[in-house]
Amino acid sequence: MEKVYDVAVIGGGVVGGMTLRELSRYQLKTILLEQAEDVVMGASKANSAIVHAGFDAEPGTLKAQYNVEGNALMEAVTGELSVPFRRNGSMVLAFSEEDLKTLRDLQERGRKNGVPGVRLMSREEALSQEPNLSEEIKGALWAPSGGIVCPYELATAAIGNAMDNGAELKTGFRVTGIEKENGNFVVISEAGEKLYARYLVNAAGVHADEVARMIGDDSFSITPRRGEYMLLDKTQGATVFATIFQPPTKMGKGVLVTPTVDGNLLVGPTSEDISDKADTATTPEGLEKVERLSKLSVPSVNLRAVITSFAGLRATPGGGDFIIGPSAADAGFINAAGIESPGLTASPAIAVAVVKHLEEAGLVLIKREDFSSFRKPFPKFRRMSGAEREALIRQDASFGRIVCRCETITEGEILAAIRRNPPARDVDAVKRRTRAGMGRCQGGFCGPQVVEILSRELGLPMDEVTKCGGASRMLVGKTKETQ
Numbered sequence: 001m002e003k004v005y006d007v008a009v010i011g012g013g014v015v016g017g018m019t020l021r022e023l024s025r026y027q028l029k030t031i032l033l034e035q036a037e038d039v040v041m042g043a044s045k046a047n048s049a050i051v052h053a054g055f056d057a058e059p060g061t062l063k064a065q066y067n068v069e070g071n072a073l074m075e076a077v078t079g080e081l082s083v084p085f086r087r088n089g090s091m092v093l094a095f096s097e098e099d100l101k102t103l104r105d106l107q108e109r110g111r112k113n114g115v116p117g118v119r120l121m122s123r124e125e126a127l128s129q130e131p132n133l134s135e136e137i138k139g140a141l142w143a144p145s146g147g148i149v150c151p152y153e154l155a156t157a158a159i160g161n162a163m164d165n166g167a168e169l170k171t172g173f174r175v176t177g178i179e180k181e182n183g184n185f186v187v188i189s190e191a192g193e194k195l196y197a198r199y200l201v202n203a204a205g206v207h208a209d210e211v212a213r214m215i216g217d218d219s220f221s222i223t224p225r226r227g228e229y230m231l232l233d234k235t236q237g238a239t240v241f242a243t244i245f246q247p248p249t250k251m252g253k254g255v256l257v258t259p260t261v262d263g264n265l266l267v268g269p270t271s272e273d274i275s276d277k278a279d280t281a282t283t284p285e286g287l288e289k290v291e292r293l294s295k296l297s298v299p300s301v302n303l304r305a306v307i308t309s310f311a312g313l314r315a316t317p318g319g320g321d322f323i324i325g326p327s328a329a330d331a332g333f334i335n336a337a338g339i340e341s342p343g344l345t346a347s348p349a350i351a352v353a354v355v356k357h358l359e360e361a362g363l364v365l366i367k368r369e370d371f372s373s374f375r376k377p378f379p380k381f382r383r384m385s386g387a388e389r390e391a392l393i394r395q396d397a398s399f400g401r402i403v404c405r406c407e408t409i410t411e412g413e414i415l416a417a418i419r420r421n422p423p424a425r426d427v428d429a430v431k432r433r434t435r436a437g438m439g440r441c442q443g444g445f446c447g448p449q450v451v452e453i454l455s456r457e458l459g460l461p462m463d464e465v466t467k468c469g470g471a472s473r474m475l476v477g478k479t480k481e482t483q
């Protein structure tokens with residue numbers, strides 16, 4: 001007899017991860033299917049990391065509803081998952097009389113959407129709160145409930161928490177076909193593996209339209225909209241305190257300047273519709289645009305301090321709004337598709353909505369007595385006091401060995417990333433869980449040591465350890481033969 005899961009979630013980003021976590025509250029057999037060799041490899045790892053206040057989305061849309069609900073849930077969710085989150089507030093700047101009118105419209109939208117505390121600021125008030133803003137501004141819209149979070153840490157923690165509560169994870173499982181057999185879905189992978197489930201959740205990001213088509217649902221299409229960024233060194237993290245936006249356009253919320261929860265400064269993104277759903281390359285034109293536009297808001301942005309650049313793909317839906325609910329082709333197939341911005345913010349609320357849709361489709365939800373919404377905090381040596389560090393090293397000597405000097409990451413933290421759910425299996429997975437390799441040298445110093453630790457822990461020869469799965473091997477051969 002084949003094992004039949006109650007629910008299989010397709011897509012291991014923040015939406016799939018939050019949904020898996022929400023499902024793990026109940027007595028259900030659940031599994032997360034992810035095509036990549038690690039979770040959180042799509043938009044959820046490359047975005048602005050903003051917990052949006054919710055004044056952007058048009059009132060009455062799912063985007064507006066779940067943005068505001070997700071924002072309100074963020075304190076509790078990040079607290080339970082031990083993920084850093086800060087309500088630093090956000091400001092939209094006006095550079096002209098027309099922009100001031102846009103800000104008034106946004107304020108009104110905020111009011112209709114139920115966003116607390118949104119108000120207009122005079123030029124003087126904005127400049128006294130953020131002295132590095134351009135002198136050219138005419139005023140600003142202030143939203144105190146805006147925040148920042150680490151997106152990949154949040155998504156990974158949600159998946160880890162669900163797994164600690166019994167949910168399963170299958171990476172390297174690219175869904176290429178879906179059939180029906182005895183009332184159950186048969187999910188078929190590229191490698192020909194089959195998996196059975198009573199209900200499916202489609203959280204496949206930019207590929208969600210292709211996955212929906214596998215059950216005959218061609219009701220929507222997704223266009224990848226690329227956004228390019230530059231990340232600046234921690235010396236620049238205090239350039240601004242709040243997240244600084246420019247007035248939005250029909251292509252998005254414009255180029256922002258924001259601190260990150262880890263103390264860096266982030267500038268970007270661009271907004272460009274492309275055709276290749278895998279093209280996350282940065283371009284000279286894109287980065288030049290980020291430089292030019294970010295300096296309009298904050299002229300002192302110091303681009304000599306850039307430590308890396310990256311791009312993410314928004315899953316832009318043809319109809320403009322999130323697509324959340326049962327497919328017309330099969331009521332047991334719940335779409336969570338077209339989740340572009342503010343999807344990170346909205347994800348905890350989307351997860352609750354998806355589970356409600358599953359219940360309406362017939363899934364019986366019985367609470368698990370032993371469910372724990374709390375995830376044991378990841379050890380963070382860099383944030384500990386001297387006494388805490390000493391106590392930890394006395395308990396476990398691996399915390400006494402610094403591997404990543406830029407970010408002060410110890411061997412103990414890397415071992416935890418490999419041993420805890422969801423387990424890290426390659427160098428980038430270790431980086432996203434611990435920050436080893438995220439500092440100024442970008443892994444130049446710690447990379448070889450991370451390879452060595454992965455090789456030892458996973459029982460793999462060093463030349464089989466990869467950067468990010470597949471053929472991305474870090475080492476290609478020996479320079480000296482040993483005797």
Ligand SMILES: Cc1cc2nc3c(=O)[nH]c(=O)nc-3n(C[C@H](O)[C@H](O)[C@H](O)COP(=O)(O)OP(=O)(O)OC[C@H]3O[C@@H](n4cnc5c(N)ncnc54)[C@H](O)[C@@H]3O)c2cc1C
Binds near residue numbers: 034035042176225343
């Ligand atoms: C440039 C940019 C800036 C943004 N800024 C913000 C922001 O500041 N605040 C905010 O709230 N939101 C922001 N967003 C939106 C937010 O990042 C997304 O809404 C969110 O990450 C979407 O999560 P997801 O899980 O739906 O998709 P993803 O994270 O893309 O996850 C989908 C997963 O599905 C997997 N998958 C796809 N096809 C298959 C298949 N056939 N089989 C198995 N697995 C499959 C993929 O590998 C991927 O891991 C931004 C997005 C971008 C791109």
